[in-house]
Amino acid sequence: MVTATSLTVLEVGAVFLSITALLSYVNHRFIGLPTTIGVMVISIILSMVAIFLGFLGFDQLIDYEISLLNQLDFTEVLLDGMLSMLLFAGALHVNISDLKRYRLPIGILACVGTVVSAVLIATALYFMLPLLGFGLPYIWCLLFGALISPTDPIAVMGILSSAGAPKSIETVIAGESLFNDGLGVVIFVLLLGILSSGDIPTANYVAHTLAVEAGGGIVFGLVLGAILYYMIKSIDSYQEEVLLTLAGVIGGYALASHWHLSGPLAMVMMGLMLGNQGREWAMSDETRNYIDLFWELIDEILNAILFVLIGLEVVMIAYSGSLFVAGGLAIIIALFARFIVVGMTTKTFSKQLKLPDGAWKVLTWGGLRGGISVALVLQLPSGYERDILLALTYAVVVFSILVQGLSIGKVARTIQPTKEKTL
Incomplete structure (x- = not known):
């Protein structure tokens, strides 16, 4: 050996x-x-x-x-290392005006959609897995629903842009993923606590936890973003300004985690503030150029490392014939839940959303799952249930990135930008 x-x-x-x-x-x-x-x-x-x-x-x-x-803790590397920088880099280039314009679909899909998707996936798995000989308690199915529901646009955004997809759809997919990652992690941690303690928390406790972690993370991110904004505005030296953003991301994420606030949401809010108000009012052209180049490079390098790790981690899964079938079932269930959430949202609020006709196709097929799902499933306690969920998670993530990621361009081209509705 x-x-x-x-x-x-x-x-x-x-x-x-x-x-x-x-x-x-x-x-x-x-x-x-x-x-x-x-x-x-x-x-x-x-x-x-x-x-x-x-x-x-x-x-x-x-x-x-x-x-x-x-010798590598994938969960620690992603959640405590890469995630803060990836989320900040992603939020840095999102236009707040676009987010405000499409805040309704983004809010519905990121908040309500994530919860509904988690419940739909959990319920379907709970009743269908026993048919394949893999019975799981409902709490474990809910954990899978929570970790697999957040979307990840890392591999698809560039393809959507090159395919000429309407700007509104790109904005909705990017905005949704930035916010539902943080919410998905909070829900997963709550469920993992129930699994560990065996106690079902009250509605007040759940609401309080969500308010403190999610709401606190948002407020903390805004405060930290404001501090960095004024520090960057007070000087004109790109070396120090780039360093300030890097320290703000790494140190801010660590501090948010120490205070049990949502680090992902904090990084999103900080990135939005510096990428919009900071870019326009606090940075010189030279600083703006260097910050953009620095964070684009960080984003590309970390994404490449992350997806290599996902591919290599496949050897850690003990697949069997039945598990392959279960993985295929999980893929269908995850896609169906995504279709239901997107379809209900776009149909119910069609007049308010102002999205182009057929947007549901791109929003459904472009809802990719990625590294966060893998990192969360690896946090589960070892045992029979974890092994099953690990296999199902990898099946959904690999299918999502390879099949959906490579074909989303064709789906996007079925929607003509000229048909996009104006606000």
């Missing part, structure tokens, strides 16, 4: 960064897929090759890969 010797954190980071750089080169040079999708495809292929060689008796590659992955 060949294993990776015990490595330091720096050495583990160096290994995965080197793998990501190599796969990014191979994708750009020979394959030509969007970077995040391309590196994930190659890393999955490598994992499949390792598994196949293991079946043939050549265990060295898969043993080394598993040993290397065991």
Whole structure:
């Protein structure tokens, strides 16, 4: 059995960064897929090759890969490392005026839609999984619904732009994902607490927790954004101003987590403030250019690393024939729940939403699931239930990124921008 010797954190980071750089080169040079999708495809292929060689008796590659992955805490790397920077970078380039214009669909999909989707998915799984021999308590099904419902636009936004999708749909998908990530994490933590303690909290407790974590995260993000705004406005030196944004993201996220506030929502609010008021009133043209370039580069690098890790982590899942079928069922259920939420929203509020005809198709198919879902499922306590949910989560995430991500452009092209309704 060949294993990776015990490595330091720096050495583990160096290994995965080197793998990501190599796969990014191979994708750009020979394959030509969007970077995040391309590196994930190659890393999955490598994992499949390792598994196949293991079946043939050549265990060295898969043993080394598993040993290397065991030295990396995926949940900690994403939730405590990457997520703050990814959310800030995403929010930095979202126009608040567009968010205000489409606040109704964004609010409904991000808040009500996330909760409704979680319940629909949980209920469907609870009744259908026993047909495949995988009975799960309802609380575990709810946990799966909570972790798989938040959408992730990382792999799809560039494709939507190149496909000429209406700006309104891009805004709704981006805005929804920025806010439902934070809400999904809060709901998941609440449910995980119920699972751990066995006590069902009162409605007042749930409302208080949501108000403190979600509301507190929003307020904290606004306050921190205001502080950074005035600090950046008081000087004109791009080196220090870029450094201030980086310190605000990393330090602010750590502080929000320490105070049990929603770090994701705090980073979104801070990014929106600096990306709009800060960009217009506090930054010089030179500073604005450097901050944009810095955070775009951070975003690209972290996304590439994240999707490589998702692809490599496939070797950690013990799939069986029945689990493959269950994974396919989970994909259908997740898509159906997304269709119901989007369809009800666009149909009920069609006049108020002012979205182009057929927007429901792009909103449904463009609701990708990503790394946050994987990070959350890995937080579950070890056991039979976790193994099942881990397999189902990977099935939905991989299908979402590879199939939906690569085909969303075709779906977007079915909607003509000229048909977009004006406000």
